Amino acid sequence: MKTDPAGVLTGAHYLDGDFACGEGAMAAGCRFVAGYPITPSTEVVERIARRFPTMGGTFIQMEDELASMAAVVGASWTGTKSMTVTSGPGFSLMMENIGLGAMMETPCVVVNVQRGGPSTGLPTMVGQADMMQARWGSHGDYEIIALSPQSPQEAFDLTIVAFNLSETYRVPVMFMMDECVGHMTEKVVIPPAERIEIVPRKLTDKPTSEYLPYATNGNNVPEFARAGDGYRFHTTGLTHDERGYPMMSADCQAKCVRRLVDKIRGNADKIVRFDEENTDGADVIVVAYGITARVARMGIDLARKRGAKVGVIRLVVVWPFPEKRIRELAPRVKAFVVPEINCGQIVLEVERCAAGQAAAVSVPHAGGGVHDPMDICNAILGAAK
Amino acid sequence: MSKVEDGTERGNIPVREHPIGPFLRMDRMPHIWCPTCGIGIVVKCYATALQEAEVDPDKVTIVSGIGCTGRVAGYMKLDSFHTTHGRAIPFATGVKLGRPELLVTVFSGDGDLSGIGGNHLIHAARRNMDLLVILVNNFIYGMTGGQNAPTTPEGARTSTMPYGNFEPPFNLPHLVASCGATYVARWTCLHVRQLTKSIKEAIHRKGFRFIEVIAPCSTLYARLNKIGTGFDLMQFYHDSAEVRHDADTRDVAIRFQDAIICGNFVDEEKPTFLELMTNHYKKVLGDRYVPMPAEGGMIRGQD
Numbered sequence: 001m002k003t004d005p006a007g008v009l010t011g012a013h014y015l016d017g018d019f020a021c022g023e024g025a026m027a028a029g030c031r032f033v034a035g036y037p038i039t040p041s042t043e044v045v046e047r048i049a050r051r052f053p054t055m056g057g058t059f060i061q062m063e064d065e066l067a068s069m070a071a072v073v074g075a076s077w078t079g080t081k082s083m084t085v086t087s088g089p090g091f092s093l094m095m096e097n098i099g100l101g102a103m104m105e106t107p108c109v110v111v112n113v114q115r116g117g118p119s120t121g122l123p124t125m126v127g128q129a130d131m132m133q134a135r136w137g138s139h140g141d142y143e144i145i146a147l148s149p150q151s152p153q154e155a156f157d158l159t160i161v162a163f164n165l166s167e168t169y170r171v172p173v174m175f176m177m178d179e180c181v182g183h184m185t186e187k188v189v190i191p192p193a194e195r196i197e198i199v200p201r202k203l204t205d206k207p208t209s210e211y212l213p214y215a216t217n218g219n220n221v222p223e224f225a226r227a228g229d230g231y232r233f234h235t236t237g238l239t240h241d242e243r244g245y246p247m248m249s250a251d252c253q254a255k256c257v258r259r260l261v262d263k264i265r266g267n268a269d270k271i272v273r274f275d276e277e278n279t280d281g282a283d284v285i286v287v288a289y290g291i292t293a294r295v296a297r298m299g300i301d302l303a304r305k306r307g308a309k310v311g312v313i314r315l316v317v318v319w320p321f322p323e324k325r326i327r328e329l330a331p332r333v334k335a336f337v338v339p340e341i342n343c344g345q346i347v348l349e350v351e352r353c354a355a356g357q358a359a360a361v362s363v364p365h366a367g368g369g370v371h372d373p374m375d376i377c378n379a380i381l382g383a384a385k
Numbered sequence: 386m387s388k389v390e391d392g393t394e395r396g397n398i399p400v401r402e403h404p405i406g407p408f409l410r411m412d413r414m415p416h417i418w419c420p421t422c423g424i425g426i427v428v429k430c431y432a433t434a435l436q437e438a439e440v441d442p443d444k445v446t447i448v449s450g451i452g453c454t455g456r457v458a459g460y461m462k463l464d465s466f467h468t469t470h471g472r473a474i475p476f477a478t479g480v481k482l483g484r485p486e487l488l489v490t491v492f493s494g495d496g497d498l499s500g501i502g503g504n505h506l507i508h509a510a511r512r513n514m515d516l517l518v519i520l521v522n523n524f525i526y527g528m529t530g531g532q533n534a535p536t537t538p539e540g541a542r543t544s545t546m547p548y549g550n551f552e553p554p555f556n557l558p559h560l561v562a563s564c565g566a567t568y569v570a571r572w573t574c575l576h577v578r579q580l581t582k583s584i585k586e587a588i589h590r591k592g593f594r595f596i597e598v599i600a601p602c603s604t605l606y607a608r609l610n611k612i613g614t615g616f617d618l619m620q621f622y623h624d625s626a627e628v629r630h631d632a633d634t635r636d637v638a639i640r641f642q643d644a645i646i647c648g649n650f651v652d653e654e655k656p657t658f659l660e661l662m663t664n665h666y667k668k669v670l671g672d673r674y675v676p677m678p679a680e681g682g683m684i685r686g687q688d
Contacts (some may be wrong), residue, residue, distance in 0.1 A: 004684045006675070031682030032483050034475075056675045057679055058482045063508040065473035070468065074448070074479025079683035082483070097476075100469050137672060176507050201683055226683070227464040230443040234410070234459055234468035245413060246467075248457060256545065285595045 001200050005193035006055040015188040021111055022047035024159025025083050029198050030109070031057040032082040034071035036064055036090060039123045040179040041113035043047060043084040061220060063088035066168060069097035069110070076106045077235075079201045079226035080162060088130055089120060089177075091137070092154040098172050099138030102260060104235045105214070105222060107166040107201070109159070111175040113182040114290075114341075116367030126179040126323050127367035129288055129342035133172040135319050140237040141257050143264035145175040145271055146319040148289040155259075157318065158372040160196065162240055167199040169263055170221050176318065178341065180291035180370060201226070208232070213244040216257075220263035264320055268305045273316040273326075282311030283384045286339045289315035291370055296339050299376025306377070308384045318346065326353035335383035339363035339376050359383060393551040406431035408442065410462050417456060421615020423574035423600025424454055427521050427598075428461070430577055431492070433585035445488045448477040450502060453527040453602075454494035454520075471502030472510045474516065481515050484681035485659055488517070488588065495522040495536040495641035499555050503535065510564035511660045519584070520557065520595065523602035531605035538641035542609045561595045562595035562651050569651035571637065573622040574601060576647060583649060592657040599645055612642060 007026035014262075015023065025033070033052070037046040047061045061194045062068040068084045071205050075082040086094060091112045103106055114130050117124030134146045146166050149155045150308045158272035159175060166173040204211055204223035213233045225231035228378045238246040241255045247256075264271065279285055284303075288296040293314045311333075313325070328338070335358050342361040350361035363379045403409070409432070418424050429556060433444060442463055447457035451470035468476045473491045481489045491498070498506050498520050498622040509516060524541060526532040531544040536554045536634065562569045568590045574582040579599060587594040601618035612618065622645065629637075631647040637646040655663065666674040 008664050029676065031684065032479065035478065051672055054673050054675055055386035056677050058662075058682065060478070060482060060676050062478075065479075067505055067508070069473035071479030071482070072475035074466070075483030075682075076479075077464075078487075078681045080481030080483040080677075080681050081684065082479070097472060102468075149558055169504075196682070199399060200685075212391050224680070226484070227446045228444055228484050228681070232443065232462050232464055234465045234467070236459060237469055238467065243412075245410075277429035338460075358432060 001192050001198055003027055003196040003198045008108045008190060008193040008196060010190050010192045013188050014185060015152050015185070016043065016147055016185045017149065017152040017182055017361055018043035018113060018183065020152040020155040020188045021175065021177065023188070024156040025072070025109065025163070026051060026055065026057070027156070027190065027196055028081065028160040029200070030083050030163060032068070032072070032080045033057070033059045034062050034068040034075070036062055036068050036088045037084045038183050039085045040115055040205060041087045041111065044074035044111060044243035045079050061127065066096060069094040072108050073097055073101045073104065073106045075107045076226050076311070077312030081107070081201065083109040083111065085113070086115050087115050088117045088127070091133065091151065091327065095137040098236045099140060101172040102138065102142040102144060103237050107170050109162045109166055109173050109175055111177060113376065114176060114178045114251045122368050123229040125368040126286045126291065126338050126341055128178050128292060129367060131176065131318060131344065133178055142260045144172055144303065144319060145169065145264065145317065146172055146176050147314060148176045148318050150290055150293045151181060152184060152188045152312070155181060156188050156190060158227045159364065160198065166197040167201060168221070169267065171264065172222065174248055174319070176290070178290045203229070212242045214240060216259065220259050220266060233357070246348065268320040269378065271317055272322045274322050275312070275314040275316065275327065276325070277312045278286045279313070281309055281332045283309045284380050285311040285313055285315045285329060285333050285336050286376070286380065287319055287336050287346065288340065289346070292339050292341055295370045295373060297374050298373035299339070299371070299380065301327055302373060302377035303380040306381060308380050311326040315346070321349050323353045326350060327355070330354040330357040333358050335359035335361050337361045337363060337376070337379045337383050339365070339371050339379070341365045341367050341370065386605050388499050401615045405436065407427055407547055407668070408432035408435060408462055410460055413460055414419045416460055418453065418543050419604045421603045422453070423615070424457065424521055425525065425599070426574045426577060427519065427580070427600065429458055430581040431519060431584055434588060437581070438666040440488055440584045440588060444486060445490065447490045447492055448480065448481050450474045450497035451528070452494040452497045454492065456495055457492040471497055471500070472499065474502060474505040477516050478509060478514055485677060486679035487517070489515055489576060491518045493520065494528045495524070496512065496534045499557060500535045506561065507564045509594070510561045510566045513565055513567060513655060514658045515591060517587050517594045520597050521600045522557065522597050524599045525602055525606040526600050530608055538639055540641040544609065554639070555635070556638040558637050558650050561593070563632045565591035565593065566595045566651060567655055568652050569634065570605070570649045571597040571599070572647050573599040573626050573645060575622040575626065576617050577648055590652070592655065600608060622669070
């Protein structure tokens with residue numbers, strides 16, 4: 001379906017990644033945002049707070065991030081597309097209700113403009129160290145989807161993709177920006193509304209007497225009914241059966257939790273997105289995401305000038321991980337080189353998928369800045385030997 | 386013990402349908418609450434109030450947190466959400482703002498709403514958020530086995546205050562009234578008619594409406610404090626509750642096994658969060674302001 005033109009600021013703009021993300025959300029049909037101020041993400045909600053009243057959207061600044069995430073899950077149950085925005089410390093507080101969102105199968109988007117951590121860390125400076133938290137941050141077993149934009153243009157485009165994925169799979173989607181992309185200003189082209197495809201909230205057409213909130217329809221994603229339409233459904237954070245009723249048994253736990261996991265893992269081929277370049281005949285493949293994917297380009301150019309044969313996998317969707325492609329490429333290369341602004345997170349996943357058939361070389365950076373391209377070049381040259 | 390299978394028969398003895406049957410998920414009975422627990426009484430009063438207020442049940446949403454009272458949402462045949470511990474109020478805030486036409490009730494316990502969720506309670510009252518909050522206060526954490534609550538009276542024993550509680554408790558009506566709640570009342574589980582009337586009244590008010598209901602917990606609070614059974618507590622309410630409408634909320638704090646001041650303490654009209662927001666944007670933005678539709682912010686097909 002085409003999006004609502006009210007939220008689309010068609011034209012060529014000069015925007016930072018935070019503003020572009022906000023514009024992407026509005027273009028995707030987001031009409032409820034709850035948030036709490038935190039650097040370096042606040043500009044996203046500032047943009048939305050200014051524009052929402054002209055398009056039927058409601059922004060509320062909540063008392064904390066626990067409340068913001070709870071409100072987002074609640075609002076989504078009215079059929080209103082909903083989002084919250086934060087950075088590391090707030091992301092930690094949101095984990096409780098991200099788990100609730102996953103358990104209740106609530107479409108929503110959580111933007112994390114990553115800064116240096118742990119704890120208060122480096123509020124105004126870049127980090128990419130919340131990538132594992134995005135996947136595992138709330139307790140228990142569940143799967144989410146996470147994307148990582150490398151530019152303001154992608155902050156716009158991929159925010160729309162994030163909403164579409166959250167609607168398709170009824171799952172909280174983590175939009176993992178970083179401070180560099182968030183505060184970087186570049187040209188952002190916003191197409192006309194009729195060229196923006198969105199996945200609308202699909203409501204069940206079952207009669208109220210036949211509707212079961214967690215009965216599946218073949219692809220593991222249950223049909224949605226919103227509050228106020230007469231379905232009088234129940235949903236809970238407890239382990240539940242198809243009726244949404246609590247059911248404390250290992251059997252029900254297996255059905256309930258396995259489906260939360262399988263609906264993402266089983267559709268990974270449809271969800272996974274990455275850019276791939278020059279991997280044919282490469283000795284080394286650089287795997288990178290977000291701002292580091294752009295910094296790595298310089299390191300790759302330097303290494304190529306020194307004779308290295310280097311390919312690139314740039315992760316667009318980080319979770320689920322492009323496991324299949326890494327497994328295919330592993331026997332053909334000497335090594336994967338993984339620069340990231342953390343002490344080694346995604347490299348663990350690369351190493352697991354490479355399964356000993358190629359080396360996985362971490363190029364860590366503790367945060368507060370981006371890599372020196374020469375460090376990436378040297379890692380490539382070392383791995384190519 | 387006989388089990389109610391379908392709500393219409395108990396063994397071979399035909400019974401009439403329960404008067405609030407249409408508001409209950411009879412397929413979930415029996416409930417988990419202990420004998421002589423007060424929560425069921427509050428549920429009955431709430432359902433009766435909905436019936437008598439003649440609101441469309443399809444437009445009523447109930448949100449609970451965690452704990453004994455947190456289970457209420459799961460037994461009500463309404464759109465019902467059993468959320469995380471302490472977060473019922475912000476979750477309900479999202480529901481209300483996402484679809485403003487709904488009557489959104491928060492139904493939860495004292496530990497959930499004033500302990501772990503205390504920050505949300507005061508901010509929702511400050512904003513005059515359009516929510517009806519029913520807080521069942523049994524002075525203790527029941528679900529986890531009788532631990533100290535922010536409402537436990539000084540001197541009362543709990544499992545984590547085995548030598549008696551030395552922390553001063555919240556005076557909840559005063560807390561929410563001073564934060565800006567527009568309707569504040571307190572009743573005990575014995576005051577069935579008054580409580581029902583109060584809930585009905587609150588349904589027809591707007592803004593942040595707060596009703597505290599003192600409820601017996603015979604399994605933990607009464608046992609740990611050797612103050613009898615649920616019946617004894619009801620007798621205690623009968624003997625020591627004092628109805629004092631419009632009382633100054635500073636004077637309604639609860640002391641251990643002492644007078645319980647009940648009544649409608651606050652009932653005033655002032656603009657709610659939604660009214661403040663809508664009026665402000667209309668004034669500032671004029672024709673450019675597009676409010677969220679009453680039926681919610683769901684984007685319809687543009688093809």
